[in-house]
Amino acid sequence: MTAVTETPTEAAAHEGDVVLRAVDITKTYGVTRALKGVNFDVRRGKVTVLFGENGAGKSTLMKILSGVEQPTGGVLELDGEPVTLASTTDAVDRGIAIIHQELNLCPNLNVRDNIFIGRELRTARGIDYGREAEITRGLMARLEEEISPDTLVADLRLGQQQIVEIARALAADARILIMDEPTSALSSAEVEVLFKVIDDLTASGVAIVYISHHLEEAIEVADHAVVFRDGDLVADRDAEGLTLPWVVSAMVGREADYDFRDASRDYGDVALRIEDVRVVDQEGGGRLAVDGVSLDVREGEIVALYGLMGAGRTELMEALSGREPFATGRALLGDTDLAPYSIQQRIELGIGLVPEDRQRDGLVQLMTVGQNLSLASLLGSVRRGLVSRKHERGGIEDQIRDVRVKTAGPEALITSLSGGNQQKVVIGKMLLTDPRVLLLDEPTRGIDVGAKGEIFSLLFREAARGLAVLYVTSEIGEALSAAHRVVVMSKGRVVREFDPRTCTREEVMAAAGETGADVHHTKEQHRE
Template sequence: MKVNTPIIEMIDISKIFPGVRALSNVSFRLFPGEVHSLMGENGAGKSTLVKVLTGVHNHDGGTIQIEEQPMEVISPLHAQQLGISTVYQEVNLCPNLSVVENIFIGRELMKRGFIDWKKMNKRAEELLAKLNINIDVTKELSTYSVAIQQMVAIARSLNISSKVLILDEPTSSLDVNEVNQLFECINNLKKEGMAILFISHFLDQVYEISDRITVLRNGEFIGEYLTEDLPRLELISKMVGKELKQLENKLNTEEKEEEPSKNDLFLEAVKLTKKGKIQPFDLKLYSGEIYGLAGLLGSGRTEMARLLFGADKVDEGEIKMKGQTIQLNSPKQAIRNGVAFCSENRKAEGIIPELSIRENMILAIQGIKGWFKYIPHKKQVEIADEYIRLLNINPPNPEQLIKNLSGGNQQKVLLARWLITNPNLLILDEPTRGIDVGAKAEIQKLMLELKDEGKSILFISSELEEVVRTCRRIAVLRDRQKISEIKNNEQIDHQYIMQEIAGGN
């Protein structure tokens, strides 16, 4: 294989799931001795492409070449045998076993019918030394930090493979020093000729470590670029599918220029932080305003929202509500203080698919009342009918199973669940993702009506035009930190927000 020849080349790869074309004629190349980043928003096809490469999914079209030879990768085990190893975002190891056991699990070295612990310990230490890690390999994995566990996962991969290493969101739970340690390891592996596929939503990290970038959008190949030749703003534009010259500003400036009164301050976060999730941030939310969070996936938007809802425990900082310091250590406490949270992942953290519309709607209010103060069935039906009419939910049958509804109508049911609790602060994390234009318009209209009623709304959306159109103030996040706050006016448009996300130039 020539030096300038890809070790892996995927040509016109297509993958179809029932009702969904996940990949459409996607191409990808990976060269020895380079770090190649795969970029794209949610649903772009990154995970599907990796799963095709590693034999989790078969492909419906196209070819895969490994070292210039056509190859059908039939399983993850087959991929490992071909020299392709993957380290996933969630470290897939056994914390109750020792470091050496994790590195050699399933491939133990034997001597005269017994495990050769001495040889395995020495080999484990050698593998970790290549990563500049010097630890006691006989100790239980759980005694070490997430960063060390990540390095152990890489060492395990090196023990299997010496050709291709796929790192899927490897820095998602690491702090700055741990990321630097990982990057030093990656650079050492690159110098040894290993090909590394790096998947991350952190722009700064991508530009620091990558030699090449491939961009996917909506399951399609957008382009392959040398990192040094692709400005950040252009990368973002290619990922979100907005040509800058086509961006339009549809502000209602009269609404956005109103200054809130200090007496209207509902919630204030002071130096709030969660290690490995979000760096310290300040935030003020006023009654009767929609406050937007803008940033790419992985920028810290959801992490910020989860702290304000008590879904994640705060490490440092404080939350004040109407001037009084409060503890939000659980969603239950948040709900009792008038905070509601509509998660971005409605399937995993929202709907209960086997329950009806009515049953899904009354979950939160029943939780507040307690299960010993059961809401009578007749009252439940009255509540469901009211919100079915209010939100135009279709079909208008409270006993219909929610799993049979469209995504837009499922989202409306989740909104109804929280509106029934009459919250003072409604946190909406990607409430319009994956729903049709009509449903989006209805949800945006509802947001404006709630604002007029004096509610506070924290609005998270990857669609920047939505954020600019609806929000009076906008916090811009990048790489787990709030980097700026923008007061919306007629000069602020999508291009401005994208420039802030890219670095402010």
């Protein structure tokens, strides 16, 4: 069944009506109570934002509302009537679609097939690929992306894959659309386009449930907000009274408390020296993704690399780690030129990368927490040609404790952890290699404010022991509060450097080619 889109007049007449209600919903996994009797309303033509730390229960509730999982107790009501959502297909048939936090695409299929997988358009002669391609082109135009329906998803960058995930949900023509971290890999311009789409959807009566760890961004789009903590819905507020301090305090039970601008600046020698490096964009027609970058990072120093999508930050990090070659220039780890060394050899020398996409590039989903932690350092546990399980296990247990991974133990599947704890495992995996320089590409993507604080506390602790850290971020607040130095890239070049103790947000954003004036609008401005 395809959901029927209302006219603006019809939508206005019913705006604010409850279309989906969760009543006393509970969910248990063994002895863990993920949801503890939650009551939650989804309203027609409104954006309801869910805030909460990883593991608070937000995504669990969304999985229940979209038919991914069944509640242990409680009732769902759709249009005032009790309903059982037996599967995601059942939910879609009833007009409920979800954009998942972790991308749920088939990389070996093209964009068109990913958008219509499981609900292909059929004629008497078979699948109507032409019509599917036409709709796909329309969706890409609506999202202002030049992506061909025939492009393999594996060939798209992460942000473009996120666009495809959004397009797939839009193609379902749902009347209730759940967005779980829809902007985690999007650029500022792409976020702006998505917000316009959300405004169009709500104006036509679609109910939006929106989850994001980008707190300021979510506040802008919200009509109503609820806060989850430890499986309970602990607070709610309409948009008029919604402020960042209120959200953070309700989420974590205290004010936001990570700001490392006054951290020790007792630096050592230059650990990483980047000299006039150029990197070719292999998918960009031979253009330079990195164009003459020079940069030093010292022992004990944390440098934030800020910039917009397409600035060349990820390409630089991947080239430093050995995933992409330098076209010109060189990088020195101490006195060692990295050019002749492979990824594994660079790890052994003391440089490691925490990649942007932890699911695809940082973790093996079928392995346990312990197995993932020891992957990069396994050779260090070899004794007389065999892996010493005792040595390996000792290192794993020490690292779980050291980076504060919240897990049932080393044997727990990596998929049982929240996003923040999975990221700690990826970081811990690289710390087990005893690096001199740690590279991190968007280390806090898709994780909550509490977990961000824990991760940066970990990085500053390691920096105090002499580790050099270079990390990429798209969040200006993060760059200013969690670095000794902020380096801005734009169009493949380093354009400015700032001391976060003395610079302003506006100065850094302007240097990146972004004034902020066209990025952060209020909800009312979006609708004008």
